[in-house]
Amino acid sequence: xxxxxxxxxxxxxxxxxxxxxxxxxxxxxxxxxxxxxxxxxxxxxxxxxxxxxxxxxxxxxxxxxxxxxxxxxxxxxxxxxxxxxxxxxxxxxxxxxxxxxxxxxxxxxxxxxxxxxxxxxxxxxxxxxxxxxxxxxxxxxxxxxxxxxxxxxxxxxxxxxxxxxxxxxxxxxxxxxxxxxxxxxxxxxxxxxxxxxxxxxxxxxxxxxxxxxxxxxxxxxxxxxxxxxxxxxxxxxxxxxxx
Amino acid sequence: xxxxxxxxxxxxxxxxxxxxxxxxxxxxxxxxxxxxxxxxxxxxxxxxxxxxxxxxxxxxxxxxxxxxxxxxxxxxxxxxxxxxxxxxxxxxxxxxxxxxxxxxxxxxxxxxxxxxxxxxxxxxxxxxxxxxxxxxxxxxxxxxxxxxxxxxxxxxxxxxxxxxxxxxxxxxxxxxxxxxxxxxxxxxxxxxxxxxxxxxxxxxxxxxxxxxxxxxxxxxxxxxxxxxxxxxxxxxxxxxxxx
DNA sequence: CGATGCATTGAAAGGAGTCAACTTATGTGG
DNA sequence: CCACATAAGTTGACTCCTTTCAATGCATCG
Numbered sequence: 184x185x186x187x188x189x190x191x192x193x194x195x196x197x198x199x200x201x202x203x204x205x206x207x208x209x210x211x212x213x214x215x216x217x218x219x220x221x222x223x224x225x226x227x228x229x230x231x232x233x234x235x236x237x238x239x240x241x242x243x244x245x246x247x248x249x250x251x252x253x254x255x256x257x258x259x260x261x262x263x264x265x266x267x268x269x270x271x272x273x274x275x276x277x278x279x280x281x282x283x284x285x286x287x288x289x290x291x292x293x294x295x296x297x298x299x300x301x302x303x304x305x306x307x308x309x310x311x312x313x314x315x316x317x318x319x320x321x322x323x324x325x326x327x328x329x330x331x332x333x334x335x336x337x338x339x340x341x342x343x344x345x346x347x348x349x350x351x352x353x354x355x356x357x358x359x360x361x362x363x364x365x366x367x368x369x370x371x372x373x374x375x376x377x378x379x380x381x382x383x384x385x386x387x388x389x390x391x392x393x394x395x396x397x398x399x400x401x402x403x404x405x406x407x408x409x410x411x412x413x414x415x416x417x418x419x420x421x422x423x424x425x426x
Numbered sequence: 427x428x429x430x431x432x433x434x435x436x437x438x439x440x441x442x443x444x445x446x447x448x449x450x451x452x453x454x455x456x457x458x459x460x461x462x463x464x465x466x467x468x469x470x471x472x473x474x475x476x477x478x479x480x481x482x483x484x485x486x487x488x489x490x491x492x493x494x495x496x497x498x499x500x501x502x503x504x505x506x507x508x509x510x511x512x513x514x515x516x517x518x519x520x521x522x523x524x525x526x527x528x529x530x531x532x533x534x535x536x537x538x539x540x541x542x543x544x545x546x547x548x549x550x551x552x553x554x555x556x557x558x559x560x561x562x563x564x565x566x567x568x569x570x571x572x573x574x575x576x577x578x579x580x581x582x583x584x585x586x587x588x589x590x591x592x593x594x595x596x597x598x599x600x601x602x603x604x605x606x607x608x609x610x611x612x613x614x615x616x617x618x619x620x621x622x623x624x625x626x627x628x629x630x631x632x633x634x635x636x637x638x639x640x641x642x643x644x645x646x647x648x649x650x651x652x653x654x655x656x657x658x659x660x661x662x663x664x665x666x667x668x669x
Numbered sequence: 670c671g672a673t674g675c676a677t678t679g680a681a682a683g684g685a686g687t688c689a690a691c692t693t694a695t696g697t698g699g
Numbered sequence: 700c701c702a703c704a705t706a707a708g709t710t711g712a713c714t715c716c717t718t719t720c721a722a723t724g725c726a727t728c729g
Contacts, residue, residue, distance in 0.1 A: 325498065617686090
């Protein structure tokens, strides 16, 4: 049983109910556990060495930089999420990965991954599902940037994060602990920190959510969902599909 | 040799040099060829039946709709691209797919796909590479929406499309035929058709690109690349990596 | 205790949206 | 083959959301 109630296991269980042997197999895919300090990139654009990790604790963000000096955060990863799975097949990494807090992560060797796939197609399916879900989140993020205004975008972001954290046992319908600064929010939502600050105040004064001192609190979940046009279908959370 | 110079084969060859047997295998993964009229969705959000296709001719777009009535186009697919590969593992489709022109596409059955994977890991790698590349394009699109202004965004879009089309033999450094209306561009770039029109005029008057009568013409490729901050590393085009 | 990072607020400027009119294709039926 | 309908492209004037610039408060930390 030891080590079987990890965030990753919780998450995958939302898709397939994993057997004891599959859990063993999943455990064996975790290589050396490493620790990274906040702020120094784990992976940087153009890097040739490709590595993937499973995040055990802490938060990271993946982002791309622009010539003008700005940056766009593509996604945040929370415990249970994979890092760098996508560009495993690329010649060079196409994005940066930066720890937002101190993080612990297990390295995943490509050989072990493929090995696990060969032994259990069900496990392979679960991991590919997780990858598809990550991509679906990127797509929904894209929709936010393209068609939602600052309030809707911020509301949507806070809701999605809540849903993801709840899935791994780090959040509830009331709220969650969130280590992100307003600068990080701004870089993720395509806004300025100044404007994020204003929007956060508006949402708080409207009695919808508050985000202060590292704590997100939902005060009117239904209202927030309506404002953000939030539909968690894209997270595909409906509980184990494969029994 | 027949049927081996398809757009898909050309594209995959940019990543792995496929052997004759692998080409055979790839060919066998193509199921029934179907034709779809312009404008009527091939897949719609919430649809339970999941199907994937390889686009043989014509253009399609994948998009999501919002409660307010607007829509955001996530990506366009051109010949050689997969349709609906991502949500194959989802309970319901999370996006819509609409033909921009009349299209021809071969259905890909999940069983055949997995079968092909089992027979040739190299082919599997090539297809996963294509999927990763699609995701990388979505990410770059997200960066555009978040941090590039209307001119940069439009320029970047036209350049990326050019690179993709060139890879499958449908474009050159001088330009390409493009069946997209300004309304479609607007829905993809998170702008209004009115503003797209103005931006297109500015780019034309600056002597960078023109897009008229279904034809994109690069007049100052270097200038356009500089304006858009375009770096095609994310397309991972460097020519066959696995020999 | 000064330095640094993060949060907060105000005033002014600007880029993209909205509204509205008009033109230019394309196409269909009488 | 013309008449009319419809879709797509073009342009101008005005509005508004978000940015920019600037200043201030409040923590934490070496």
